[in-house]
Amino acid sequence: MKKISLTGALMLVILSLSVAQSRRINFQAPQLYPEGITYDQQKKLFYVGSVRTGAIGSVDEQGNYKEIYKSNDLISSFGMKVVPATTRLWICLSDQNPLYSIYSSPSTLKKMARVIAIDLKTNKKVADVDLASLYNGPHFLNDLTYDTKGNLYITDSFSPVIYKIDQSGKASIFAQNELFRSAATGLNGIVFHPSGFLLAVNNGDGTILKIAVNNPSDVQKVAVDRLFSGGDGLIIDKQNRLLIAQNKGINKVSCLESIDNWKSAKVIAATDAYARFQFPSTIALQNDKIWVLNAKLDELKAKNNPPPSKTFFIQQVELKAAK
Amino acid sequence: MNDSFLFYNFFKTQNFVFNFYVTTVSTRKQMNYKLLSKAIVLIAPLLYAEKIVAQKGLPPGKDVSASVNTSFPEHIDFSESLLKNLKVPQGFKVAIAATSLGKPRMMAISDDGTLYVTRRDAGDILMLKDLDNDGRYETLKTAWGNFADVHGIAIHDGMLYGCSSTHLKRAKINPDGSLTDTVTLLKDLPEGAQHNNRVIAFGADGKLYMTVGSSCNDCGETNPEHATMLVMNANGSDRRIFARGLRNTIGFDWQPQTKQIWGCDNGTDWRGDEIPPEELNQISEGKNYGWPQVFGKQQPDYTREEPPGQSLAEFAKTTEPSVMEFPAHSAPIDFRFMTAAKTFPKDYQDDALVCWHGSWNRKNPEGYKVQRIIFENGRPTKVEDFFSGFLSADGKSRFGRPAGLVFAKNGTLFISDDENGVIYSVTHP
Numbered sequence: 001m002k003k004i005s006l007t008g009a010l011m012l013v014i015l016s017l018s019v020a021q022s023r024r025i026n027f028q029a030p031q032l033y034p035e036g037i038t039y040d041q042q043k044k045l046f047y048v049g050s051v052r053t054g055a056i057g058s059v060d061e062q063g064n065y066k067e068i069y070k071s072n073d074l075i076s077s078f079g080m081k082v083v084p085a086t087t088r089l090w091i092c093l094s095d096q097n098p099l100y101s102i103y104s105s106p107s108t109l110k111k112m113a114r115v116i117a118i119d120l121k122t123n124k125k126v127a128d129v130d131l132a133s134l135y136n137g138p139h140f141l142n143d144l145t146y147d148t149k150g151n152l153y154i155t156d157s158f159s160p161v162i163y164k165i166d167q168s169g170k171a172s173i174f175a176q177n178e179l180f181r182s183a184a185t186g187l188n189g190i191v192f193h194p195s196g197f198l199l200a201v202n203n204g205d206g207t208i209l210k211i212a213v214n215n216p217s218d219v220q221k222v223a224v225d226r227l228f229s230g231g232d233g234l235i236i237d238k239q240n241r242l243l244i245a246q247n248k249g250i251n252k253v254s255c256l257e258s259i260d261n262w263k264s265a266k267v268i269a270a271t272d273a274y275a276r277f278q279f280p281s282t283i284a285l286q287n288d289k290i291w292v293l294n295a296k297l298d299e300l301k302a303k304n305n306p307p308p309s310k311t312f313f314i315q316q317v318e319l320k321a322a323k
Numbered sequence: 324m325n326d327s328f329l330f331y332n333f334f335k336t337q338n339f340v341f342n343f344y345v346t347t348v349s350t351r352k353q354m355n356y357k358l359l360s361k362a363i364v365l366i367a368p369l370l371y372a373e374k375i376v377a378q379k380g381l382p383p384g385k386d387v388s389a390s391v392n393t394s395f396p397e398h399i400d401f402s403e404s405l406l407k408n409l410k411v412p413q414g415f416k417v418a419i420a421a422t423s424l425g426k427p428r429m430m431a432i433s434d435d436g437t438l439y440v441t442r443r444d445a446g447d448i449l450m451l452k453d454l455d456n457d458g459r460y461e462t463l464k465t466a467w468g469n470f471a472d473v474h475g476i477a478i479h480d481g482m483l484y485g486c487s488s489t490h491l492k493r494a495k496i497n498p499d500g501s502l503t504d505t506v507t508l509l510k511d512l513p514e515g516a517q518h519n520n521r522v523i524a525f526g527a528d529g530k531l532y533m534t535v536g537s538s539c540n541d542c543g544e545t546n547p548e549h550a551t552m553l554v555m556n557a558n559g560s561d562r563r564i565f566a567r568g569l570r571n572t573i574g575f576d577w578q579p580q581t582k583q584i585w586g587c588d589n590g591t592d593w594r595g596d597e598i599p600p601e602e603l604n605q606i607s608e609g610k611n612y613g614w615p616q617v618f619g620k621q622q623p624d625y626t627r628e629e630p631p632g633q634s635l636a637e638f639a640k641t642t643e644p645s646v647m648e649f650p651a652h653s654a655p656i657d658f659r660f661m662t663a664a665k666t667f668p669k670d671y672q673d674d675a676l677v678c679w680h681g682s683w684n685r686k687n688p689e690g691y692k693v694q695r696i697i698f699e700n701g702r703p704t705k706v707e708d709f710f711s712g713f714l715s716a717d718g719k720s721r722f723g724r725p726a727g728l729v730f731a732k733n734g735t736l737f738i739s740d741d742e743n744g745v746i747y748s749v750t751h752p
Contacts, residue, residue, distance in 0.1 A: 097469075183501065184447060184468020204465035206423075226423050227463050230445065248445035249425025250744060272400045301446060301471060323402040 021276055022318040025291075027065040029057065030310040033100070033300060036080040036091065036143075037233075037293040037314065039284040043120065046284060046314060047089055048293060049077030051100040051300070054093060056080075056118060059314065068123045074116075075108055076101045079143030079189070079233070079282060083150055088117040088126065090152060092141035099300050113139035115154055115165060129171050131156075131163045140185070143233065143282070145192045147213060153198055155180075155187040162187065162200070162211065175216035179209055189234035189244065189282070195261060199242060201231035208244070210262050223264035224256065233282030237290065241268070243283050243317070245292055251277040253292055253317045269319035277315065290317040379543075380629030387625050389595035392686040396714060399722040401743035408722070409712040409747070414668070416750050417710065420737060421451055421460040424744040429522060429657065430729040430737060431476045431483065437500040438729070439466060439476055439483060440739065440746070443519065446471040448485055450500050451746075458735070458748055466502050467494065472515060475523040475533065479557060486523045486533065488515025491559050508559035513546040514538065518571045518589075522657075526577065526584075530554050534586065536571035541591050541615050541627070550614055552584075552606055566606050568642060570614035574658030574728070575606060579673055581701035583607070585646075587655030587677050590618055594626065594651070596685040601653050602645035603677075603696065603703055613642035620644040647703045653690035654680035657728040666734035667751045673698050676709060678725035678738065688718045693725050693738060710738060710749060 025046075032055070034048035045058040047068075054074025057067045075095040082089050092115055095101060095108040117127035132139055137159035144154045152165040153174060160181040164174035180187040182204025190200040198211040199222070206227030212218040230248030237243060242256040242265065251273075258265040271277070281295035291314050299309060399405070403419060411417045427440045427449070438451040438460060450466035453459060467473070467485065475486035483502055484493045491509040494502035512521065518536025525531055537550040544550055550569055555562035575586030584606040590599035591614070599618030606612075616627045616635055621644045623635035630638045649655075656678040661671045674697050679690030692711035696703050713723040723740035730736050736749040 182465055182468075184465040204468070206463050229424060229449065229463055229465075246423075248447070249442055250423060251425075273398055298444070323404060 021274065023316040025059065025061060025063045025314040026311050027059045027063040027313070028311055029065045031308045032057070032065075032312055033296060033309070034293055034312055035076070035281045035295045035297065036078045037282045037284045037291070038080050038082055038089070039286045039291070040082045040089075040120065041287075042087075046291070047080060047082070048312075048314075049080060049091060051076040051078070051096070051295070051297065052102060054101065054103065056089070056091060068120075069118050069125065071125075072103055075103045075112055078141060079155075081144055081146060082120070083146050083152075086150070087120045089120055090115060090117050090127075090144055090146075092144055092154060094139060094141045096140045096157075097300075100297070110138040110140065110158060113141050113156065115141065115144065115152065115163075127169060129165055129169065131171055134163060134171060134173050135159050135161050135176075142185075142187070143189045145190045145198065147192045147196075148194075153190055153192070155190045155200060157182070157185045157188055157203065160186060162190070162198070162216070175211055175219065177209075177211075177217075177219045179207070179219050179221065188232050191234045191236050191242070193236055193262065194240065197262070199234060199236075199262065201228055201234060201244060203229075203231050205229075206231060208242070208256075208265070220263070222258070222262050224267065226267065228254070232280070233292070235283040235285050235290070237285060238288065243290060245280045245283050247277075247279045247281060247295070247297070251275075251280055253277075253280060253283065253290070253319070255319050267322050269321050271317060272320055275315065275318065280315075283317070284314070290319075291315065292317050380631045380633070383623070383625040383628055383635050385625040389593075389598070391593055391684070392596055393683055394686055394688055394718075395683050396681070396688050396691070396719055396721040398742065399720050401722060401740075401745055405722050409710065410708070411710055411749055414751055416752055418458055418748050418750070419745060420453075420458060420748040421463070421746040422744065424449065424463075424739075424746065426741040427727065427739040427744060427746060428474055428520075428741055429476045429727045430739055430746075431478045432729050432731050432737070433478055433496060433500065434732050435500075436731055436733070438731075438737065438746075439478075440727070441473045441476050441485065443472055443474045443487075446473060448473060448476065448483075448502075450502075452500065458750070460746070464501075466500070467505070472519055474519065475521040477523045477525055477531075479525045479531075484523055484531070486512075486521040488512060488519040488521060491523070491531075491533075509562070513548045516549075520571070520573050520656075522573050522575065524575065525557070526554075527582065529557060531557050531559070532565065532575070532584070534569065534572045534575060536569075536573070536589075537614065540593065543615070552586075554608075565608050566610050566612065568610075568612035568614045568617070569604070569606070572604070572606070573656050574677070576658055576660045576675065578675075578698060578701055579660055579662045580698075583701070585658070585660075585675060585703075587649070587658050588612065588614070588645070589654055590651055591615065591624070592652065592684045594624070596687070597651050599624070600645070600648035600651050601655055603647040603649070604643065604645050607643070610643040611641065612645075613639065617642045618645075619648055647696070647706070649679075649706070650682075650685075650689040652682040652684040654682060656680045656726045659728045659730070661730070661736075663730035663732070664734055664736065664751075667736075671695070673701075675703075676728055676736075678728055680724050680726060681714065681721065688714060688721075690714075691721050691724060693728070710747070713740075 055070040113132040140157040185203040188203040206229040448467040451460035472487035495504040516538035571589040681691035691714040695709040724742040726741040727739040
């Protein structure tokens with residue numbers, strides 16, 4: 001009898017291992033298709049956007065979604081961050097793909113490039129910066145980050161530039177470099193490293209780039225033994241490791257470590273296929289927990305087949321040591 | 324007149340075996356059928372001119388019972404340590420050429436070694452370069468983005484052609500490998516449906532040949548271009564059906580000695596572990612290869628009703644038989660003759676390679692490897708493993724599924740794995 005019980009228990013363990021999947025926060029938000037996520041340590045809420053309407057909403061740990069700001073002119077919202085010591089949530093807005101937004105139009109498609117700030121005390125828009133005129137080219141503001149002084153750095157996936165919005169709200173081109181360019185989606189996720197440089201990923205060629213904040217013309221490829229095609233959201237964790245989400249069929253989050261100040265880096269861990277991510281786009285850090293947003297944008301590209309989703313999910317990232 | 328229908332009685336057992344019955348029964352709607360028959364007689368010529376319609380003849384006259392299995396070997400994530408599991412014939416060497424590509428499918432390579440790879444799921448074409456000539460592609464660029472569903476790819480006269488289910492496009496290849504001057508040549512190809520895997524290649528006649536899979540596992544198609552090979556001018560004009568009754572022939576190529584077209588066809592699912600076999604066909608203009616009523620060497624599929632006006636057995640004799648058969652459900656994807664395998668032994672160069680993507684619709688897994696089909700005097704004589712080892716010895720796990728094949732000018736063979744996003748190279752040093 002004991003032997004049978006043990007066998008049964010063992011089988012259960014094997015079964016649970018074979019279907020193991022990390023924790024998910026499911027939230028109901030029909031046709032939201034959120035691409036950007038960030039976590040507000042003070043309010044203990046995730047914020048997510050929407051490529052479908054641009055609307056901004058919050059999600060709590062129980063999976064309650066609440067819209068906090070919307071306007072028909074947002075088109076699609078992408079990367080977002082709450083700047084610490086402020087109550088401002090900064091958000092990238094663009095019209096990337098006519099299959100995405102219900103508000104997409106020829107007048108904004110690949111032309112719109114706005115960054116807005118929502119004050120999280122009032123949920124009112126308190127800043128709206130138009131970057132489109134700074135660079136003559138198509139635009140897709142995809143992600144943003146901030147440095148220790150509160151300056152913002154914004155990637156444009158359709159033009160080879162990084163913009164800067166300083167503390168006073170003044171916008172400029174911070175860096176321009178051919179390494180940012182792609183025939184499709186170029187520079188995507190961007191993070192500020194506490195040692196004083198930016199790391200960004202080129203979605204089209206899979207390279208990770210290091211950009212010196214005090215010398216933006218100094219752009220170096222971080223030497224890694226692989227490329228990160230489809231590289232999307234980035235984040236630096238508390239150990240100063242870089243986390244990178246990849247979609248476009250790769251659907252993985254990898255963790256990189258560097259011992260030479262990001263001249264080179266090594267993948268030390270990654271998720272595996274059994275995470276069952278669906279177009280993981282951007283990453284949020286909640287203390288020691290890492291979460292990734294599953295944007296499901298593949299559904300929009302498939303022209304409503306399968307039917308549009310009503311539920312989306314934020315999934316905890318469980319890394320497995322690289323073999 | 325009898326009505327007929329399929330009665331599926333699935334009951335799940337512990338080892339995921341399903342039972343499946345097909346039967347025919349009589350019904351009482353004779354009057355309705357008489358009226359319908361008259362209508363069909365009147366409109367049939369029009370329909371025939373327009374398309375191959377789903378007309379139904381008499382019941383097949385035989386009942387079929389089959390035991391149907393599904394068996395999916397467990398997925399194993401890629402790691403470089405798995406390379407040692409891969410086997411190639413003595414004298415050949417296998418190496419990793421690129422990793423982390425997602426779901427790479429078909430490939431084309433330019434004379435300077437630039438490799439173009441389609442990713443149907445991502446909807447793009449990647450461009451890979453091996454700048455230091457060490458056999459590993461260290462740079463990658465998205466050469467063509469926002470090309471939804473792109474699968475087939477070919478290079479012809481300095482242009483790169485890409486094909487999705489519905490669209491044929493081409494672009495100019497610049498000296499640095501980048502693509503510009505993109506043009507949409509066709510946008511009215513049949514919907515991809517179950518088989519969104521168009522493949523294109525240019526013949527010595529300069530024409531563009533394209534395989535178009537069926538829309539379904541087993542049905543009467545309503546679009547005559549489904550389940551065919553098409554031929555057209557390089558700009559997409561003068562498109563016509565070259566051959567029919569090909570359920571899902573993906574890769575195809577011209578045998579170097581005879582210049583005949585050969586390709587492997589994916590047989591119908593849900594007929595049992597051994598039925599129907601995967602087929603190697605010699606594809607000729609105007610021929611019908613039988614699907615959905617006939618498989619293999621003119622074998623009637625008695626789960627189907629007769630075609631109008633003749634019995635299944637009579638109709639089967641009018642179709643082209645397969646030339647060689649392989650285990651059912653092995654799933655052939657790309658198929659190429661080794662014409663360009665300049666560094667391979669000479670006796671390989673008239674032979675073909677076929678990627679078996681691997682089965683799910685049979686108890687004992689088959690495929691998950693690349694095989695060499697040996698040709699003698701222009702005809703296939705035997706088959707042997709060329710690149711294998713993705714499937715574990717007990718058949719319970721896999722770490723790859725071969726999809727695309729391409730030879731570089733220097734004779735290196737590249738094989739794409741669309742399960743773990745790896746491209747392997749095979750050389751004969």
